[in-house]
Amino acid sequence: MQAHKIPVFKPWVSEWLARAVIFSILMTCLYSFALFTSPVTIMGFYGVESTDIQYAMVVIYGSTVAFLALDFRMVKYFAPRKYLLTALAINAGCSVLCFHTRNWTLFMMCQFVQGITCALMSGIVLNLIFPRLESTRARVIGYTILYGGIQTSVPLYSIYYSAVLYFFDFNWLFYGLNILLIALTCIVLMTMNGKARFYKKVPLYQVDWIGYLFYISFILILGYILVYGRQQGWFGSSKIVFLSIGNLLILFLFINRELRLKRPLINLHIFKTKNFVIGLLLLFTFYIFKGSTGLAYGYLEVILGNDPLSTIPIWIAVIAGTVLGMFIISRFVLMGYNLIRIIIAGFGIMGLYYAYMLMFVSVQGETIDFIAPLFIYGIATGVLFVPIVSFTTSAAPPQIAINASLVGILARFTGFTSSLALNNELQLYTKSAVREKMRETLNETNPQFSATLEDVYQTYMNAGSDLYTSKSASAGYINNLVKEQILARATRDYYDLMLVGVVCVIVILLLFPQIQKVVLRLRKGQIPY
Numbered sequence: 206m207q208a209h210k211i212p213v214f215k216p217w218v219s220e221w222l223a224r225a226v227i228f229s230i231l232m233t234c235l236y237s238f239a240l241f242t243s244p245v246t247i248m249g250f251y252g253v254e255s256t257d258i259q260y261a262m263v264v265i266y267g268s269t270v271a272f273l274a275l276d277f278r279m280v281k282y283f284a285p286r287k288y289l290l291t292a293l294a295i296n297a298g299c300s301v302l303c304f305h306t307r308n309w310t311l312f313m314m315c316q317f318v319q320g321i322t323c324a325l326m327s328g329i330v331l332n333l334i335f336p337r338l339e340s341t342r343a344r345v346i347g348y349t350i351l352y353g354g355i356q357t358s359v360p361l362y363s364i365y366y367s368a369v370l371y372f373f374d375f376n377w378l379f380y381g382l383n384i385l386l387i388a389l390t391c392i393v394l395m396t397m398n399g400k401a402r403f404y405k406k407v408p409l410y411q412v413d414w415i416g417y418l419f420y421i422s423f424i425l426i427l428g429y430i431l432v433y434g435r436q437q438g439w440f441g442s443s444k445i446v447f448l449s450i451g452n453l454l455i456l457f458l459f460i461n462r463e464l465r466l467k468r469p470l471i472n473l474h475i476f477k478t479k480n481f482v483i484g485l486l487l488l489f490t491f492y493i494f495k496g497s498t499g500l501a502y503g504y505l506e507v508i509l510g511n512d513p514l515s516t517i518p519i520w521i522a523v524i525a526g527t528v529l530g531m532f533i534i535s536r537f538v539l540m541g542y543n544l545i546r547i548i549i550a551g552f553g554i555m556g557l558y559y560a561y562m563l564m565f566v567s568v569q570g571e572t573i574d575f576i577a578p579l580f581i582y583g584i585a586t587g588v589l590f591v592p593i594v595s596f597t598t599s600a601a602p603p604q605i606a607i608n609a610s611l612v613g614i615l616a617r618f619t620g621f622t623s624s625l626a627l628n629n630e631l632q633l634y635t636k637s638a639v640r641e642k643m644r645e646t647l648n649e650t651n652p653q654f655s656a657t658l659e660d661v662y663q664t665y666m667n668a669g670s671d672l673y674t675s676k677s678a679s680a681g682y683i684n685n686l687v688k689e690q691i692l693a694r695a696t697r698d699y700y701d702l703m704l705v706g707v708v709c710v711i712v713i714l715l716l717f718p719q720i721q722k723v724v725l726r727l728r729k730g731q732i733p734y
Contacts, residue, residue, distance in 0.1 A: 211401040213285055213333065218396045226396050227333045230289070231354050232361075233389050234326035236382050237265055237296075237319045239362035243370055243513060245506065250375040251309045256436055259625050261316055263428030268320025269327075270618045271421040274470045274611050276328035281407040286397040289329050290390065292322040297386045304379040332403045345591075349535040352590050356527050360520040367513035367520070416470035419459040424618065426452045431626035475601060475608040483717075484597025487548065488613055489620040490710055491589055494555055496624025497703050498582060504566065504696050505575065515572055522576045526583020530554075534588045544596045549714050551589035556707040558582040559700045566697050631699050 214223045241247065244258045251257075280288065299315035299322075306312075334347050369377055426448050437445055463469040475481060505511045505519065537547055561578035594613065601609035 211398055213401045214396055215398055226392055227330055230326055231330045232358055233385055234323045235358040239359045242363040242366045246370050246375050253309055256432055260432045261313055263622055264313055265316040265320040266618055267424040267428055268317045269324045270614050271424055272321045272324035275417050276324050278412050280328050281404045282409050284402055285329055286399050289393055292325040293386050293390050296322040297383055300379040300382045304376050345535055345538050348591050349531050353531045356586055357524045360523040363520045364517050367517055371513050411468045413470040416462055419455055423452055423455045428622050431622045435629045471611050472605045472608040475605050478601050485616040487593045488616040491593055492617050492620025493624045496621055500696055518576055519579050522580040523583040526580040527587040530584035530587020544592045547592045549711055551585055552707050552711050555585040556704055558585055559704040562700050563697055566693055
């Protein structure tokens with residue numbers, strides 16, 4: 206029997222057990238993406254700034270995006286079990302290094318390598334899931350389970366991380382990952398055939414390695430510009446100018462190379478497909494809005510003073526909303542409802558989340574007040590993700606459909622990275638505006654300010670503090686109070702802008718009736734990323 210016709214799983218493995226193994230591989234490969242649940246913890250552990258944490262996220266995400274384009278060829282050469290075990294071993298090696306060291310440069314290098322292993326493992330998952338789904342109904346359900354796992358993995362792991370970080374240092378998360386990797390390795394060895402293949406073995410000739418180097422360089426430089434641009438003054442910095450010009454040159458060389466090659470890393474003719482670019486813009490926009498939730502978690506931590514365990518109900522609400530939204534929307538997709546109308550409804554729910562948040566963001570509040578809006582956010586995520594991806598990929602011809610997936614995940618990465626830049630820029634703008642208003646109101650000649658400061662001073666004096674301590678403590682208390690007011694007001698202003706953005710997207714979609722006639726076509730040959 207030819208190797209590519211041998212079943213991937215051993216004969217005694219039932220279909221349900223095989224599905225459980227596939228889902229376990231998926232969730233394990235996403236473990237590292239949720240490491241950044243508590244940026245403050247990582248900043249304290251490694252002694253870095255918030256922008257460094259953001260760029261670490263960009264590195265692992267960008268590494269995954271770029272290697273997925275290579276993985277399409279690699280998975281046709283290696284046997285799945287050996288390929289998967291290699292990824293698990295490399296991932297475990299990186300985790301051991303990070304567990305025993307406290308070096309930020311090494312951590313970043315490991316994030317890059319773990320991004321590659323994530324792409325490798327997720328590529329195997331996709332090849333295990335979608336070729337075995339025959340009907341359109343099965344493929345819609347497959348999309349829902351796959352993207353449901355991806356969307357819920359971060360809040361699910363965040364619950365685990367919150368519990369670990371409450372009792373242990375950050376590096377113990379790598380210890381937990383190693384336990385997970387060892388368990389998965391044992392499962393893979395027991396259930397999967399060593400000689401089985403997804404395809405007939407295709408030698409690794411004419412692989413576009415140079416194109417991959419251009420691609421990963423462009424992605425990482427773009428991420429650096431977007432993350433550090435604000436901090437370095439954008440084009441007022443010679444470094445940012447140099448990187449921008451260099452990245453445009455890399456992009457030109459990459460496009461020129463891909464258009465000339467017989468077997469390019471990414472077939473750029475996919476951009477000629479009708480409605481494909483619209484789908485990319487929707488993916489990009491969705492991740493812009495999706496990235497704004499980081500501000501909500503920051504608000505809960507800074508203003509409300511939530512410890513990691515107190516945030517667990519919020520994560521549970523997000524998971525419940527996402528699962529419910531995806532379950533309901535899969536029914537509508539299967540019933541043939543118009544995709545664009547579903548997407549409009551999803552953005553409407555996202556707008557409701559922003560409106561709800563505007564009602565409760567203040568310097569006083571309880572965690573329970575934010576369970577409902579984050580549940581609504583989860584529903585919006587569940588409603589939007591599958592229809593937008595389906596809209597984007599279903600428009601592509603079968604012969605180049607894989608390229609729609611590869612460019613689609615690049616659009617998601619670009620949207621995520623742009624949301625980081627937008628958050629940094631808008632928060633600085635809104636905080637500056639609020640700070641200026643506060644400065645005009647709070648000054649030494651304001652009798653109310655003087656009275657408040659005197660009340661706080663007397664409170665410390667009455668508590669038994671000496672004159673010097675009471676004076677410095679009262680000033681510190683007032684400063685913290687002002688900072689909280691600024692952050693709360695800036696958060697509200699930011700969500701105001703996001704709400705306006707959601708309304709604009711909905712209006713634009715309503716003004717283009719031609720895209721509302723798109724018919725869902727999920728072909729068997731399509732393997733989405």
